[in-house]
Amino acid sequence: MSNLVQSAKGALLLGAIVALIAVAATLFAEPFYQRIVFIFMVNLIAVIGLQVFMGNAGITNYGHIAFMGIAAYTVAILVTPIAIKKTALANAPFGLAGMEFGIWTSVAIALLVTVVIAFLVGSMLVRQTGTPASIATLALLVIVHVVIMNWVDLTRGPRAIYGVPVKATLGWAAFCAIAAIFVARLFRDSRWGLQLRAASENIAAASAMGVRIKRLRLAAWVLSAALLGVAGVLFSLFVGTISPRSFYFDLTFLTLAMLVVGGVYSVSGAVIGSVVMTVGFEITRYLENGPSLAGIKLPEMFGLTGVFLGVTIVLCMILRPHGLVGGDEIDEIWRRRSQDRAAGGDVS
Amino acid sequence: MSDYILQQAFNALSVGGEYALLALGLAIVFSVMNLVNFAHGDMITVGGYAMFLLLMFGVRDPLLVLPFGVLMTVAAALLLERIAFKPVRNASPTTGMLTAFGASIVIQNIALIFGGSRPKAVPTADWIASSISLGSVQIPIVQVLETGVTIAAIIGLVALLRYTTVGLAMRAAAKDVPTVRLMGIKADRVILTAFAISGFLAGLAGIFILARRGAVDPFMGFAPVLKAFVAAVLGGFGSLPGAVVGGFALGIAEVTLQVVLPQEIAGFRDAIVFFLIGVVLVFRPQGILGERPDFGEKS
Numbered sequence: 001m002s003n004l005v006q007s008a009k010g011a012l013l014l015g016a017i018v019a020l021i022a023v024a025a026t027l028f029a030e031p032f033y034q035r036i037v038f039i040f041m042v043n044l045i046a047v048i049g050l051q052v053f054m055g056n057a058g059i060t061n062y063g064h065i066a067f068m069g070i071a072a073y074t075v076a077i078l079v080t081p082i083a084i085k086k087t088a089l090a091n092a093p094f095g096l097a098g099m100e101f102g103i104w105t106s107v108a109i110a111l112l113v114t115v116v117i118a119f120l121v122g123s124m125l126v127r128q129t130g131t132p133a134s135i136a137t138l139a140l141l142v143i144v145h146v147v148i149m150n151w152v153d154l155t156r157g158p159r160a161i162y163g164v165p166v167k168a169t170l171g172w173a174a175f176c177a178i179a180a181i182f183v184a185r186l187f188r189d190s191r192w193g194l195q196l197r198a199a200s201e202n203i204a205a206a207s208a209m210g211v212r213i214k215r216l217r218l219a220a221w222v223l224s225a226a227l228l229g230v231a232g233v234l235f236s237l238f239v240g241t242i243s244p245r246s247f248y249f250d251l252t253f254l255t256l257a258m259l260v261v262g263g264v265y266s267v268s269g270a271v272i273g274s275v276v277m278t279v280g281f282e283i284t285r286y287l288e289n290g291p292s293l294a295g296i297k298l299p300e301m302f303g304l305t306g307v308f309l310g311v312t313i314v315l316c317m318i319l320r321p322h323g324l325v326g327g328d329e330i331d332e333i334w335r336r337r338s339q340d341r342a343a344g345g346d347v348s
Numbered sequence: 349m350s351d352y353i354l355q356q357a358f359n360a361l362s363v364g365g366e367y368a369l370l371a372l373g374l375a376i377v378f379s380v381m382n383l384v385n386f387a388h389g390d391m392i393t394v395g396g397y398a399m400f401l402l403l404m405f406g407v408r409d410p411l412l413v414l415p416f417g418v419l420m421t422v423a424a425a426l427l428l429e430r431i432a433f434k435p436v437r438n439a440s441p442t443t444g445m446l447t448a449f450g451a452s453i454v455i456q457n458i459a460l461i462f463g464g465s466r467p468k469a470v471p472t473a474d475w476i477a478s479s480i481s482l483g484s485v486q487i488p489i490v491q492v493l494e495t496g497v498t499i500a501a502i503i504g505l506v507a508l509l510r511y512t513t514v515g516l517a518m519r520a521a522a523k524d525v526p527t528v529r530l531m532g533i534k535a536d537r538v539i540l541t542a543f544a545i546s547g548f549l550a551g552l553a554g555i556f557i558l559a560r561r562g563a564v565d566p567f568m569g570f571a572p573v574l575k576a577f578v579a580a581v582l583g584g585f586g587s588l589p590g591a592v593v594g595g596f597a598l599g600i601a602e603v604t605l606q607v608v609l610p611q612e613i614a615g616f617r618d619a620i621v622f623f624l625i626g627v628v629l630v631f632r633p634q635g636i637l638g639e640r641p642d643f644g645e646k647s
Contacts, residue, residue: 060442124626127633131384131441132581136626139578143619150615253453260446302465303566306457313450318435321443 007189008182010331014271015178018044021275022174034170036282041173042235044274046251047258048180049227051270054259056193057217058200059130062252063137066144067114067225069247071232073148073155075110076164076242079103084163091153103167103237111229118225119218126217129203141252148244160243168237176234180227184267185329187223192216197265254281257309261316263323268330273323277312284308351485356607362491362556364599365498369553370576371583371591372505373546378586379522380542382441386448387428388576389569390455391547392554395421396564397459400470410473417558418551425547426540437539452570459566467563476559494556501549502592509588514541522586582625584638593636598625 018041025037050064077089078101085097101109125136148155155161187193199206199213207213236242254277262273290300316323326333370388377385398420399413407413432451436443476493479486509515517533518541529535557572558564575598580586583594601624605617629635 058442060445124630127630131378131445132585132629132633132635134384134445135577135581135585136629138574139622139626142574143622146616146619150613150619256446256449301461303457303460306453306460310450310453310455310457314432314447314454317439317443317447317450318432321436321439 003189004186006331007185007329010329011182011185011267013331014181014185014268017271017275018174018177018181022170026170036278038168038170038173038238039235040274040278041170041177042231042238043251043255043258043278044177044271045173045180045231045234046228046255047262047270047274048177048184048267049224049231050255050259051264051267052184052187052227053220053224055264055266055269056188056196056200056220058197059137059217060134061137061224062134062256063140063144064224064228065247065252065255066141067118067228068232068235068251069144069148069244070117071110071114071229072236072242072247073161073232074113075106075233076161076236077154078106078109079165079167079237080161080163081165088156088161088163089154093153096154103165107233107237110233111226114229114232115222115226118222122218122221122225125221126214141248145244145248148247155244158244160241162241164236164240164242166238166240168234173234173238176230180230181267181271183223183227184270187220188267188329192219196220253306253309257313259323260313261323263325263327265322265327266325266329269323269325272325272330276324277309280308280312281305354482354485355487356603358487358491358495360600360603361596362494362599363603364596365494366553366556366572366595367576367579367598368498368592368595369501369549370573371580371595372502372588373549373553374573374576374580375586375588375591376518376542376549377546378580379588380518381433381437381521381525381539382444383433384441384445384448385433385546386445386573387432387452387455388546388550389571389573390452391421391424391428391550391569392557392572393455393459393564393566393569394424395551395554396470396558396568397463397468399558400463400468400564403470410476414472414555417555418548421551421554422544422547425543425550429540429543456566456570463564463566465566467561467565469563470558471562472555472559490556490559497552497556501552505545505549505588508545514538518542578622578625582628582635584635587635587637587639590635590637597636601625 021037022041025034029037046064046068049067050061053059053064054061077092077096078099080088080100082098082100085092085100089097091097121140125133125140128136149158151157195206195211196213196216198209199211199216203213232247235246239246258273258277259270260273261277262271263269284305287298288301288304290298292298320326328336374385374388377383377388395417399417402413402416428451432447433444436447476490477488479488480492481487509519514537517528517538520531521528521535521538525535528538553572554569557568561568576595579594579598580591581594582597583590583592598621601621602617605620606614609617609620
């Protein structure tokens with residue numbers, strides 16, 4: 001029970017950071033920066049979702065963005081008004097062209113679809129371990145992308161779906177991000193989270209102790225997919241226009257870099273990595289477009305953001321393989337430090 | 349009809365050969381140092397751009413350009429090992445995999461910055477693109493060459509592993525690196541040899557990829573290597589015979605689906621192939637030739 005209180009306290013600390021960013025953006029920022037903060041919140045939820053599976057099951061996941069895409073497309077197809085569907089999705093199967101759902105119904109169905117697909121995929125995936133499992137997640141990303149690109153009647157294929165009602169606000173995004181932090185933190189500190197991490201350290205010892213590895217991995221996988229579904233729904237309902245490119249390698253690289261730089265093994269790592277990488281990414285994106293700095297016109301360098309992400313990942317792996325935060329949550333690190341200090345004081 | 353089947357059979361063999369060459373390169377590096385080399389395909393990209401540069405400087409003789417491409421692919425492999433992979437040599441497999449992933453993004457985007465996103469034409473020799481007649485069947489030379497080169501490369505690799513000291517060391521390193529080092533063999537040499545071989549095989553595959561596409565672009569290496577990864581998993585990850593079997597199995601599956609699928613759903617081919625492989629792996633998680641994972645050992 002005290003465990004639960006501790007992890008809620010830790011989540012509160014991280015949630016406060018997120019709330020602070022959201023409040024500051026609402027009060028002081030111009031619309032352009034508010035937009036960046038909103039996308040930051042969406043990415044943060046995605047990174048936390050990724051952490052739930054990667055950090056606990058110890059399997060590198062390249063397919064998380066697939067679930068974001070599934071949720072984003074599902075909600076867009078359901079919630080878009082019939083008038084727009086007549087031009088955009090006239091041939092939609094299952095009679096969807098003539099249907100229009102309310103916002104909450106659409107969100108609920110989108111999340112349900114995401115979770116059901118995640119459950120089916122996950123049941124196959126948890127039979128693999130280590131590298132083959134990682135490659136299977138990458139194959140999942142490709143499968144979902146290929147389906148979205150080719151099921152033209154349902155998704156408009158490579159062309160964008162437009163006219164999705166813009167219903168999401170920064171407040172909602174921040175609320176969902178904070179909720180995601182709590183969910184991820186409680187899962188990490190729960191019995192299941194602990195058992196999963198034990199199994200990723202030593203699979204033989206953990207299964208000898210009676211840990212039901214496959215079942216727990218499946219649970220983490222589905223929970224992770226649900227969080228990514230939330231991110232996808234928010235993205236769809238904020239941007240209003242979605243295309244297959246939004247949910248492919250670019251976003252996979254970005255979110256993976258955020259988590260890896262912050263530290264895979266903790267929710268704190270997910271939050272701090274997201275903040276640090278968003279700042280770095282936006283600066284690089286500014287430089288990429290060839291701005292004038294101190295009177296000097298810099299050349300356009302399309303691809304600079306990619307180099308930034310790649311170099312950051314490589315350097316991080318070489319210098320700090322466990323990320324900026326390391327294996328523990330920040331509140332745990334602080335508590336240990338203050339205990340050490342107290343113990344040191346006693347000795348002297 | 350039987351002509352058509354024969355043609356498609358050759359097509360399947362050559363596509364399978366390409367995947368087998370790439371999957372072998374992945375498996376060699378993995379078996380020696382447990383590294384999942386996501387940047388494998390980007391070494392091909394480096395080789396492709398090197399050939400493009402040589403052509404720009406006016407060197408047009410395929411007998412110079414093609415070997416240069418292979419050489420630069422090998423150089424890229426060795427350079428990557430020195431810069432990116434050596435520092436994480438003793439880290440966990442996840443760390444190595446993410447390092448390779450990062451290196452792959454860097455190479456792609458450097459190519460994007462300096463070369464732009466549009467494909468650049470790199471013509472290979474004309475005679476590669478022509479066909480030969482076998483009775484009433486027309487077979488493109490590139491397919492004959494690809495199948496032949498794959499078989500030759502496999503034979504060469506088996507000979508190297510079986511009859512040379514460094515081959516023996518590599519086979520031993522796949523089982524137990526510390527003991528290999530205790531026997532007085534430098535780990536560095538074994539690993540560099542593995543990378544050189546993997547780069548050489550990637551270079552060979554790269555030439556055939558270029559002969560089909562006729563152009564280079566920054567992301568050209570990714571799709572074939574993703575297929576090679578899937579082939580390696582299908583065959584049994586880390587097993588060299590598995591890589592060959594998986595590569596050919598994937599090639600045959602792809603071409604069969606391409607022939608059988610109706611036009612409307614042909615675009616879903618890759619999704620269907622990957623899904624089918626997923627189903628195979630449900631029943632045989634260790635792959636066709638893989639060994640059951642020994643719990644607690646390398647995983």
